[in-house]
Amino acid sequence: MIESIQPAKTLAGAIRLPGDKSISHRWAMIAALAEGKTTIHGYSTGEDCHSTLGILSRLGIEVDDKGSEVSITGKGLDGLRAPTEALDAGNSGSTIRMMSGILAGQSFTSHIHGDESLSKRPMQRVMKPLAEMGATILATNEKFPPLEIRGTKLKAIDYSTPVASAQVKTCVLFAGLFCDGETIVREPVKTRDHTELALRMFGADIKSIGKVITLQGRPRLEAKELHAPGDLSSSAFFLSAALMIPNSNLVIGGVGLNPTRTALLDYLASIGAEIKILNIGEQHGELVGDIMVRGSVTKPGQISGALTASLIDEIPTLAVLGAATYGLDVRDASELRIKETDRIATVAENFRRAGVEIEVREDGFTVPGHQKFHAAQFDSFGDHRIAMAFAVAGLVAAGPSEIHRAEAASVSFPEFYATLRNLST
Ligand code: S3P
Helix, strand or coil: CCEEECCCCCEEEEEECCECHHHHHHHHHHHHHCEEEEEEECCCCCHHHHHHHHHHHHCCCEEEECCCEEEEEEECCCCCCCCCCCEECCCCHHHHHHHHHHHHCCCCEEEEECCCCHHHCCCHHHHHHHHHHCCEEEEECCCEEEEEEECCCCCCCEEECCCCCHHHHHHHHHHHCCCCCEEEEECCCCCCCHHHHHHHHHCCCEEEECCEEEEECCCCCECCEEECCECHHHHHHHHHHHHHCCCCEEEEEEEECCCCCCHHHHHHHHCCCEEEEEEEEEECCEEEEEEEEECCCCCCEEECCHHHHHCCCCHHHHHHHHHHCCCEEECCCHHHHHCCCCHHHHHHHHHHHCCCCCEEECCEEEECCCCCCCCCEEECCCCHHHHHHHHHHHHCCCCCEEEECHHHHHHCCCCHHHHHHHHEC
């Protein structure tokens, strides 16, 4: 599908976003291991989170999928059934990595695969701790999906994750649910903590002290009635657009403001954005509020070290924002190369198509500021965040642009183009 993007004069209005993708995956997976019916209102409408639901039903869990309202009837920790077919994680790295922790603790073998992009993403980061816990996992070339996961009675471990990855942390904690005793995960940098908050909310005994998380195995998890907040990572596209287009005024309601995710807002404030948070409250352990953005960028951006890990999903759209404003320098970002696409390469290629300069390095890039985007034929390369970042670039281009393979946006945000059109004039 090709999506046409017209340059925008201004961006104004109030929107809500689909439910948080990270939270939706976790709540659904934990609900399947809880006892009774959990209903999640505001579940992510993105395809990734629906891949998770497809897998849960293949594992014998009753799932009533009404799009953004989902009910999952869990059968307790030992209630999953051996699947009769391979499990399909689609495009979703979160699904395959986090589900691997659950599958490793089962008394059966399962096969899990994904699309072409997922088949190139590294799985050793979860295979290693799961092997230490006692599971046998076979992979293509010992690292890529499809995976054959031979579940077993796992043993608890004390694991220091070499990569800053919430997916890896979650995988080990989920595996730890099936162990007797204490599973400990030590992170190099604190990553998003939705798993810890969700497990506690469903009834597990889990403690976090700084970057060390301790989970007691074999908890009794209880079903809940839940409301997911809007996805802060999806807000990045609209916030960036509003900051590039003069006289914009945007309110995004009901967004998740978990402090392990809000580096985006701090970063935007640090480059001059006027951001206000209104109506802040707590829901199921997660902070939620409305974001108001106005004004413009006044300074160049620098993203490196721990900040890179916290902003990793937002970097493509922040690169577009940097090019159109005061520039951006990104370091320590080799993880970008192993996302849904090599995001350093796909950002650079789309910049090239619009006549925008970028200096690329193995683990980052530098984008000079004050550049003009020519009208261009952009390509998502099948990556949702690249599709949406360059739709935003199209808003500030010199003429109408097109996004090829625009449908990729549906992986996290099927309503993205309609929402963008409604805001732009
Ligand atoms: C996610 C963690 C991050 C992020 C991804 C979602 C999660 O990945 O990029 O989009 O929900 O745990 P890593 O764990 O690979 O850093």
